[in-house]
Amino acid sequence: PEYAQVLKTYSEAQQYEILRVAPGADGRVDIAKLEQAVTSTTAAVILQQPNFYGVLEEPKAVSDLAHRSGALLIACVDPISLGILVPPGEYGADLAVGDGQPLGIPLSFGGPYVGFIACTESLMRRMPGRLVGATVDAQGRRGYVLTLQAREQHIRREHATSNITTNHALMAIAATVYLAHMGGEGLKQLAELSAQRAHHLAAQLVERKGYRLAFDGPFLWEFVMHTPYPAEQTQAFMLERGVLPGLPLGRFFPELADALLISVTELNHPKAIERFLEALA
Known part of the structure; x- marks a missing residue:
């Protein structure tokens, strides 16, 4: 939902129409509804x-x-998940x-972070920002x-796609060092561990009375x-006990007012999971 809000903000001046396709009972996008929404005028x-769930x-x-x-497909992915997906x-x-x-x-109260974008070779010349190539x-x-560099502002001037620069390259370097340290096998183990704990x-x-998964589709972490109670109430109860239980979804989707979006990663040690369950008792 927050990604969609940012996209809406950027697209309003261009008069793009953004449609959200609701998920089915399994939590996945409803293919039949998506087929109705996608037309020859759909850009992407x-x-x-x-997904968000x-x-x-x-x-x-x-x-x-x-x-x-004739539309493009843009995949919005969790980079750690690509260790196994x-x-x-x-x-x-x-x-x-x-x-x-x-x-x-680090989370750092919301930033600074770094985003990444990759594309097919046919779209490469339309990419924003600077591109670094390997050579000998x-x-x-x-x-x-x-x-x-013919794409950039010192050549294309006002027609360039990279007119805004930031210092987030520092975060990109940190992410690069992390990836080099972990390697492909490390990312795989990380993803598997997070999924196992989740x-x-x-x-x-789900063994406790009143708790059930909202969707029956497969999930990672x-x-x-x-x-059993409004999610905001459950969150307040857990916070009093020093546990962050998850994100109440009622502010995004009223029909999920009693639901929490819970995330478990490699940083959540088994003892922390036990503490979560004890605090909920």
Whole structure:
């Protein structure tokens, strides 16, 4: 919902129309409703994987539907999840975007963070920002150089797509160091550990009276749980006991006023999960 609000703010001046397709009972986008919403005038379909509810989508079906109508598919992904999920390029995404905060960057009360964007080669010249390419020098040593600079402001002037610069490159460097340290196998282990702990907590919660999963679709480490009381009340109860239980969803979706969006990661030690359950008792 917050991503959609930002997108709405940016698009209002351009008079773009943004449509939200409601999920089905499993928490995934309803393909039948999406098919009705996507037309020949649709510029792009944005798919979160996992989605806001933590549920895993069926990206290939969405990709095929978007491309049949001539629309682009933009995959909004959690970078850690790509340690175990199919990468966006394999299901035909034209662009992949996401938040780099999970890549070793502290929460810091909301920033600074870094975002990432990737695209197919055919769209590369329309990318904003600076692009760094890898090459070798005359002695065969690996080096890096700014490339495709004809897109930038010192050449294209007012027609450039990179007219705003920030100091968030520092965050990008931090994320790069984190990725280099973790490696592909490290990201896989991280994702598997987070998913394992999340499923353990969910299984413990549904055994309690009044608690049930809101959706039956598969999830990784985020899930929506109905509680016996209004979620705001449950949150206040847990905060008094020094536990952050999750995000009450009523302010986004009134029909989920009794539901919490709960996230479990590798930072939530099994003892912390036990404390969560004890505080809820």
